[in-house]
Amino acid sequence: MNQPDPQYTVHNQSTGPVGIQAAHVTGSTVSMHFGTSIDTAEDLTEALTELRTDLERAHANGQVDHDTYQAAREELDTADTTASESDPKHQSKTVLALKRFGGLMSTTADIAAKVTALITAIGQAS
Numbered sequence: 643m644n645q646p647d648p649q650y651t652v653h654n655q656s657t658g659p660v661g662i663q664a665a666h667v668t669g670s671t672v673s674m675h676f677g678t679s680i681d682t683a684e685d686l687t688e689a690l691t692e693l694r695t696d697l698e699r700a701h702a703n704g705q706v707d708h709d710t711y712q713a714a715r716e717e718l719d720t721a722d723t724t725a726s727e728s729d730p731k732h733q734s735k736t737v738l739a740l741k742r743f744g745g746l747m748s749t750t751a752d753i754a755a756k757v758t759a760l761i762t763a764i765g766q767a768s
Contacts (some may be wrong), residue, residue, distance in 0.1 A: 686725045686736070689760050693743070696720050696753050705750050717743035737761055 697718065701711040720739040727733070744757035 661723075684725055684766070686760075687722070689756075689763075690718060690725060691720055693753065693756060693760070696756065697747070700747075701748050706747075710746055713744055714746045717746065719749060733764065737764055 651753045654674065673695055694715075697711065697714055701708075706714070717739045721736050721743065724733070724735040724739065740761050744754055744761070747753040747757060
């Protein structure tokens with residue numbers, strides 16, 4: 643097993659996103675996203691479409707079983723239906739559907755993180 647060279651050992655004692663942490667990096671590209679911005683109904687529709695694509699991919703890869711997939715699709719359908727309404731009552735229904743969707747996706751970390759960011763963005767936009 644390779645042991646790190648003590649000359650190049652890095653100790654990180656902070657918190658937060660880290661793209662790459664190393665002594666030497668060559669030929670690398672890093673993309674980092676620090677949240678989602680929801681400024682319009684179209685932004686929300688786009689984010690929901692992305693979540694639906696992620697859900698379909700996770701189901702196809704066997705990360706999500708069929709029953710969970712069906713229930714999650716229903717929650718996304720509800721969020722889609724209520725997302726286009728500007729009424730605060732509908733916004734709370736969208737958030738509630740996303741919370742249920744996030745609960746269903748809790749074992750799929752990347753989707754769960756996106757849902758959390760989206761719920762936060764909706765709250766900041768209101």
